[in-house]
Amino acid sequence: MKKLLQIQDLDKSFAGVHAIDRLSFNIFEGEILALIGPNGCGKSTCVNLISGVYIQDSGKIIFDNQCELYKQTIQERAKMGLGRTFQSPKPFTNLTVRDSVLTIALLYNKTWKEAERKTDEMLEFLDLASSASVPSGKLPIEKRKWLDMARVMVTEPKLLMLDECLAGLTPSEMDNSLSIVKRINERGITILFIEHVISAVMQLCDRIVVMNEGHLLTEGEPKNVMANPDVIRAYLGGDYEHA
Amino acid sequence: MSRTDRKNSLHIKSVFHVLRQNPIAVIIVLVFALFPAVCGNIYFINVVIEVFFFAALGIAWNVLGGLAKQISWSSACFFTIGAYAGIMMYLSAGVSPWISMFIGIAAACLFALVIGAPCFRLRGVFFSIATISCTTILRQCLIVFKNITGGSVGLNFGIRKNYSLWMLTFRSKTDFYYLSLIWMLACVAIFVAVKHARLGYYLRAVREDEDAAASLGIIPSKLKTKAFLISAAMMSVTGTLYVFRLGYVDPNALCAHDISVKIGLIAILGGMGTTWGPVLGAFIIIPLLELCNYYLQDFAGGGAGYALYGLLIVLIVLLRPSGLITLADVIREKMAKRKAAGSAKGV
Numbered sequence: 389m390k391k392l393l394q395i396q397d398l399d400k401s402f403a404g405v406h407a408i409d410r411l412s413f414n415i416f417e418g419e420i421l422a423l424i425g426p427n428g429c430g431k432s433t434c435v436n437l438i439s440g441v442y443i444q445d446s447g448k449i450i451f452d453n454q455c456e457l458y459k460q461t462i463q464e465r466a467k468m469g470l471g472r473t474f475q476s477p478k479p480f481t482n483l484t485v486r487d488s489v490l491t492i493a494l495l496y497n498k499t500w501k502e503a504e505r506k507t508d509e510m511l512e513f514l515d516l517a518s519s520a521s522v523p524s525g526k527l528p529i530e531k532r533k534w535l536d537m538a539r540v541m542v543t544e545p546k547l548l549m550l551d552e553c554l555a556g557l558t559p560s561e562m563d564n565s566l567s568i569v570k571r572i573n574e575r576g577i578t579i580l581f582i583e584h585v586i587s588a589v590m591q592l593c594d595r596i597v598v599m600n601e602g603h604l605l606t607e608g609e610p611k612n613v614m615a616n617p618d619v620i621r622a623y624l625g626g627d628y629e630h631a
Numbered sequence: 632m633s634r635t636d637r638k639n640s641l642h643i644k645s646v647f648h649v650l651r652q653n654p655i656a657v658i659i660v661l662v663f664a665l666f667p668a669v670c671g672n673i674y675f676i677n678v679v680i681e682v683f684f685f686a687a688l689g690i691a692w693n694v695l696g697g698l699a700k701q702i703s704w705s706s707a708c709f710f711t712i713g714a715y716a717g718i719m720m721y722l723s724a725g726v727s728p729w730i731s732m733f734i735g736i737a738a739a740c741l742f743a744l745v746i747g748a749p750c751f752r753l754r755g756v757f758f759s760i761a762t763i764s765c766t767t768i769l770r771q772c773l774i775v776f777k778n779i780t781g782g783s784v785g786l787n788f789g790i791r792k793n794y795s796l797w798m799l800t801f802r803s804k805t806d807f808y809y810l811s812l813i814w815m816l817a818c819v820a821i822f823v824a825v826k827h828a829r830l831g832y833y834l835r836a837v838r839e840d841e842d843a844a845a846s847l848g849i850i851p852s853k854l855k856t857k858a859f860l861i862s863a864a865m866m867s868v869t870g871t872l873y874v875f876r877l878g879y880v881d882p883n884a885l886c887a888h889d890i891s892v893k894i895g896l897i898a899i900l901g902g903m904g905t906t907w908g909p910v911l912g913a914f915i916i917i918p919l920l921e922l923c924n925y926y927l928q929d930f931a932g933g934g935a936g937y938a939l940y941g942l943l944i945v946l947i948v949l950l951r952p953s954g955l956i957t958l959a960d961v962i963r964e965k966m967a968k969r970k971a972a973g974s975a976k977g978v
């Protein structure tokens with residue numbers, strides 16, 4: 389399978405905190421890769437490095453087999469096909485749902501007609517068509533997350549990084565969101581899925597990368613990873629057997 | 632009509648759209664078109680001219696302040712640049728304001744680029760603070776380079792005898808009245824056009840969440856600079872027209888922080904980001920200041936106007952941060968509700 393994103397010996401420190409410690413893993417085209425690990429292990433920092441919010445101290449991020457990501461701005465990376473959502477949704481509060489998506493569609497399409505067509509199609513695809521004229525700030529949390537996805541989807545990303553898109557949802561809302569993520573993946577978009585809800589990860593993802601304290605703990609298929617005692621120890625602490 | 636057709640004839644169609652949406656505004660504009668014919672008092676006409684000019688400045692401020700929520704306190708600079716461009720070119724070469732206004736626009740845009748480049752690296756309140764210094768810098772420059780600018784005394788036209796539209800020398804005050812009214816309406820049209828163009832959409836996205844907008848490919852500093860340039864150009868034209876009515880420039884009165892605050896306050900009071908908010912704001916602030924000047928001139932050494940600004944800012948932020956013009960929406964909603972309730976009863 390083709391590697392879409394390669395991360396090699398990535399390193400990033402903030403003052404004294406070694407947030408990412410010689411991290412390496414690959415994302416293959418078309419897969420849903422879960423990135424999991426305890427709180428503060430560097431998952432979000434990793435996304436921020438890939439999307440250009442931070443620049444790595446050392447190591448390489450190679451996108452699409454040839455392009456090394458280092459000096460590109462956030463916007464250049466977005467245009468290359470690296471899309472992301474944020475841990476807590478960031479709606480354009482006073483804009484309607486449709487205008488929010490249209491704004492971004494306009495950025496990626498030459499004509500208004502094309503942008504409007506793509507916007508409406510995306511709203512339909514992500515079950516937001518019924519709330520098209522609602523101000524984004526008035527959406528329930530679940531739909532705010534979908535709106536974030538709709539906005540980034542009209543940029544036609546090759547890799548979509550979803551940062552805890554299930555956090556704060558009820559179990560039934562989670563099921564809806566999971567089916568949406570699955571649908572996005574079925575369109576051929578590779579997904580990096582950062583999540584704490586292990587049952588969702590097991591259900592959805594092709595592979596799992598586990599991080600702990602900034603470095604790679606293990607990676608592989610969900611079943612094998614979850615059976616790994618190191619993973620359980622990282623999550624529950626060393627004495628879990630006696631707990 | 633599909634929304635796509637709008638792109639081609641965007642400006643005209645969106646203006647018509649606004650007119651249809653605001654029947655009350657159309658009536659008000661008509662009233663003001665007829666006002667000089669009815670009112671014989673030259674003082675009132677002068678006050679309304681001042682209102683129109685400051686409404687135009689408020690609308691220009693709103694392009695950056697309202698659409699992108701970048702609160703700038705440097706407006707007086709661009710207004711002054713337009714005014715000086717007009718008067719200096721007239722005095723040195725007898726150039727018509729219709730030509731020198733373009734020189735003013737170029738100079739204002741250049742100045743906007745110079746202060747925009749460092750200031751747009753700052754966000755929110757830090758941007759506002761950085762812009763405060765600009766007015767002072769420009770004023771000191773005007774005072775220091777007195778060979779060309781006339782120093783702190785300023786410049787004046789002297790007596791202009793040939794009456795013509797080309798040179799903006801009019802016999803009657805009502806000519807300037809209509810000129811300022813037309814320019815204010817042109818500013819409204821420019822604002823509406825920007826708001827409904829791509830730029831308007833991007834700016835609003837930046838206003839709502841800069842990080843999210845950036846992550847999706849929007850470059851906030853570039854867009855803010857564009858809006859700043861449009862705003863500066865509009866203010867500069869206003870300055871050129873204004874100085875040909877005023878007849879003189881005085882750096883201490885024109886390039887003053889007081890003017891910047893007045894322009895911003897007009898837009899904030901009326902409604903940031905709204906089309907007609909600054910017009911309403913100007914109709915409240917300018918007459919109020921006239922009243923202050925008349926009744927409170929001995930109060931606090933003539934500082935009553937400043938106290939009033941402060942009080943108004945505090946009140947508007949506490950009571951109606953979205954601006955007074957949004958009260959119209961509240962009233963409209965209430966009337967719609969009453970109508971709905973009435974028809975329900977009828978059934």
